[in-house]
Amino acid sequence: MAEVSTVVQQPPEFIEAAAKPYLTQLQKVTGELKEADLSQIYGPQYVAGLGALTEQAIGKAGGLGAYEPYLQKAAALTGPTAYQAYMSPYQQDVIGSTLQEFDIQAQKGLGAIAQSALQAGAFGGGREGVARAEYMSASDRNRAALQAQLLQQGFGQAQQLAGQDFLRQQQLAQQAPALAGQQISALTTLGGLQQSQAQALASARQQLAQQQYMQPLQATQALGSGITSLIAGYPGSQQVQTQPSPTPLQTALGAGATLAGVYRAFS
Numbered sequence: 608m609a610e611v612s613t614v615v616q617q618p619p620e621f622i623e624a625a626a627k628p629y630l631t632q633l634q635k636v637t638g639e640l641k642e643a644d645l646s647q648i649y650g651p652q653y654v655a656g657l658g659a660l661t662e663q664a665i666g667k668a669g670g671l672g673a674y675e676p677y678l679q680k681a682a683a684l685t686g687p688t689a690y691q692a693y694m695s696p697y698q699q700d701v702i703g704s705t706l707q708e709f710d711i712q713a714q715k716g717l718g719a720i721a722q723s724a725l726q727a728g729a730f731g732g733g734r735e736g737v738a739r740a741e742y743m744s745a746s747d748r749n750r751a752a753l754q755a756q757l758l759q760q761g762f763g764q765a766q767q768l769a770g771q772d773f774l775r776q777q778q779l780a781q782q783a784p785a786l787a788g789q790q791i792s793a794l795t796t797l798g799g800l801q802q803s804q805a806q807a808l809a810s811a812r813q814q815l816a817q818q819q820y821m822q823p824l825q826a827t828q829a830l831g832s833g834i835t836s837l838i839a840g841y842p843g844s845q846q847v848q849t850q851p852s853p854t855p856l857q858t859a860l861g862a863g864a865t866l867a868g869v870y871r872a873f874s
Contacts, residue, residue: 622837629830636823648820653813655805661798670787674780681776690765693772698761702754713746759820 657665683689695701 619683625837626834629646629834632827633831636827640820640824643820648813648816653809653816655802655809658801658805660794660801664794667791667794669743670791671728673783673787677776677780678781680775681780684769684773684776689769690762693765693768694761695764698757702757702761705757706750709750713743716746717743737771737869748773752770808856
């Protein structure tokens, strides 16, 4: 009875001894990776939040509307009575003192008229009376004109002060939000630098977490690459396996099974 020989190619024993634990480790590592919590390396904890300076800039955003009180005060200065708040509290005292001095000087003028009439021998006469009446009439007109002039001066000064305050309020209305905007801009710039630094640190922590996550697999892959290199460098041994040839009965049964299959295929 003839025998059939089969040649089997097997790797060296030391490579086979290294490959078995490698496959076990690979299955273990891949299983752990499937069950790992990815939120630990891809979660929001690696996104830098707003820094203190940026929060401060946001808090000062309300300062952009700081112009409103100044515009309201400026609007109040456009009315017909706006000047009254700027009238001097001493105006009446000044006017009273000025008119009092005017009256004193006017009385001195009456004395001069009487003396002139006395010298002319017309004291107490009609000519003196006419002169006194004309003098008093002129004095009263001058007194009224002086009083009106003083009042007009006070009014003009109050109007001027009100106008100056109106312009000042407008300037403040423009400057207040501009200054607030400059401050917010500076805080935003510094806050951006602060946040960039914080994000760089968070990204570094994330990269470390990712490396730690992949390190077991990378180490296992490195081991597999080494074993693959060894397999390529060390050809396996050949083993010959000899088996007895089939008996006539086995051959007949095999042929019968083949014919039966052919018959079923065409029936």
